[in-house]
Amino acid sequence: MRRSTAERHDSGGPAARGHRQGVRGERATLTEILAEVSAQALQGETLEEVLQRIVDCITRHLPVAIASIILLDEEGTHFVQEVWAGKLELDLPFGMPWPIERGAAGRCARTGEAQLIADVEHDPDYVPGNAHVRSEYILPIRHRSRLHGVLNLEATQADFFTLEVRAMFDAVASQIAGTIHLARVVRELELANRKLEQLSMSDGLTGIANRRCFDQRLGEEWTRHLRDRRPLALLLVDVDCFKPLNDACGHLYGDECLRELARLSSTMIERDDVLVARYGGEELALLLPRSDQREARRRAEHLRRRVEKLALAHPASAIAPHVTVSIGVCAMRPGGTQSPDALIDAADRALYAAKARGRNRVVVGRAHPPGAP
Template sequence: MTHPTACDEYAHQQRSPWGERDASDRRAMLTEILAQVSMEALQGDTLEAVLQRIVDCVARCLPVAIASIILLNDDDTHFVQEVWSGGIGLELPIELPWPVTIGAAGRCARSGEAQLITDVQADADYVPGNRDVKSEYLVPIRHRGHLHGVLNLESTSADFFTAEVCAMFDAVALQIAGTVHLARVVRELELANRKLEQLSMSDGLTGIANRRSFDQRLVEEWQRHAQSGESLALLLVDVDCFKALNDACGHVFGDECLRELARLCAEIVDGMQAHVSRYGGEEFVLLLPGCDLDTAQQLGVDLCRRVEALAIGHPASVIANHITVSIGVSAGRPDPRQPPESLIAVADRALYLAKAGGRNAVVARSCM
C-alpha cells in the first residue's frame, strides 16, 4: 500500500491553497515534488512516456495551469516534439515542427537562458496558448552544454513564479535534461547495435545476406514448415569455372561478376518471401518458403537463362564464351526428426549431378 505524498495531499485534498502556505510548508512541498519528479524519471518504457509522467506530476502537484516539455531537433533550429499536461487547454502556436524564431520558448532556446514572464500580455514574443494564462517561466533543458529543449510552465496567477519556485523548476529541468540525454544515448546504442547486427548478417562483397544469416533463417523456416506441413525449397547456385575466370581476368573482374549474379538472384525472387544469400566463394543459395519442387526447378531454369542473357564474357570457360551457372534444387515437407541441413545435402547432391552432366544445368531432387 502506497502512502500519500505532500504532492498528493495538495492535489487531492487541497486543504490549503498555495498562496496561504507559509515559507517552510512551501519549501517542504517543493522538495517533495522534486523527489516525485526524480521517481517519475525512472518510470515509463519510452522517452515520451517518461516526459509525460513528469509534466503530469508537475501539473498535478502545483498550481501550474500548463506544464510542457518541448524538445529540439539535433541542430537546435526547430521544436519537433511537445508533451504537456494541465488543467486548461493548450493550443500550439503552429504545427510541429516550428522554428526557434517563434515565441518565448524560441527566445529561451536561442539565448540558452531561463525566461521569466510576469505579464504575458506585455511580452512581445509570447504566443498565447490559452487566454487565462497570466505568467510564464521557461527553462532550458541542457545537459553538459547540449540544449535538448525547453521546460515551459504557465500559470493563471501573476505572482506564482517566485525565486524559490523558479529554482525548483531549474532543478526539474536539470533532471529532465539527464533523462533526455540518457534516452538518446540508449537510442543511439540501439541503432548502432541494429546496424552492427545487419552488418554481421550481410556479405561485404555482394551486399546480400551472408552464410550466418542463411543458417539462422534455414533453422527458422525448417521449424515453421515442419509445423505447417508446407513444402520448403532451396536452390544452390554455383558459378561454372569460376577459378579459371579469376585466373584469366583477375579477381576484380571476378568480384564484379559475383555482385552482378547476387543482384540477379535477388531480382528473380522479388516479391516472394525468399531469402537470398552468398553461401561461400562463388556459391549462392536461395531459400524458398512454401515452394514445391516443380516451381523451384522452374525458377532455377529461369535463373540459368537470365545468367546466360547477361552475356558476361568468360574466356577460360569450357562450357561457353560467357558465364554460366549450375544449380541444384531440393524441396520437400520438413521432417522435425531430421536436421535442417538435410535440405542442403539434397541440393548439394543435385548440384554435383548438374556439374557432372556438363554444367550450365539445373537438377532437382525431392527431400522425401
C-alpha cells in the first residue's frame, strides 16, 4: 500500500523519528519529575525534608552534577537555608546566612531573573562549590509575588544547559515554588493550630495551665503512675481571705496577687514534668509526678513561706497584714479500683482542714477507700 506525499513527509526519516522520540522522552521525564515534586509536598514532615526529596528527585531523573535549593529569609536579603544532592560534593567557602549581594545565586535573587553561566571560570560572581563544575543554571523560585529562593543546577559539561534543558528546569522551578508555598502554608497552619491549642490550655489571667489542661494531664499521669507503681502528689493552694482582699483593694489588685502567686509557683519548679495550673477562682494546683508525701509536704511548706516572704499587702486579712496561702497535700500510688478523683478529693479535704485550723498552713491528707464518707 502506497502512502501519500503528506504522510511520507510527516513520518520523516530516522533523524526525524529520533528527534520526536527524544522530545517525547523529555516530556515524559518532565511529567514524571513534576508529578514527583508535587507529591513531595504531602510526604515530608518538615520543609527541609520536602526540599531534600525534591533535589534528590532532580538528580535521580536528570544528569546534573549538583542540584540545590537555597531559601531566602522573610525580608529577602539573605539566604538562610540550603539543601542539595548530586554526584559531586558541594563545599561552599562560606556559611549561612549568606547576603544576596554575594555570588551568582545572589545575582539571581537581586534581579529575579534566571542566570545561565556557560563558563564558570569567566563569571565574576560565580562561587566555586566543586572544581569539576563547568556550567551553572540558577532560577528564581517564585510563587506569585513572593521570591522563596533559587534553584541552583550545576553540570560538568559546558554545553549541558541547552534551550530545551533550561525550559525543562524552568517548569520544574515553577512546580517547586508551588510546593514550597504549600509546605509553608501547611507549616503556618500547624503553628497556628499549635498556638490555639496552647491558648485553649492556658489560663487567660495568670498565663499558667488552666483547669482543662490540669484534668487532661492528671488523667495521663494517673495512667502512667498506675503502670509504673510510682507515687503521684497533688498540692491545692488557696489564697486566704481572698474575697475580703477584693472588697478592700479591688478586683484588679486581687488579679495581680493571683498572677504573682502563679509566677512564684512556676519559678519554684525544678522539674519539667511538674504542672502548675489555675484550678479555679483563687486556687492553684501543683501536680508532682513521682513524688511521695514527704517531698510534696516539703514543696508545699517552701511555697507557703515564699508567699509570706513576698509580703503582698492584705489589709483585710484576719491572718496577717500580707497575703498568705493554705495548702492541702496528698500523695498516693494509683490503684486499680481508684480514679484520679481520689487524689483530688484527698487534697481538697486537706485544704479544707488547713483553713479550718486557722489558715496559712499546710495539711497532708490521705486518700479514702472507695465508698467511704
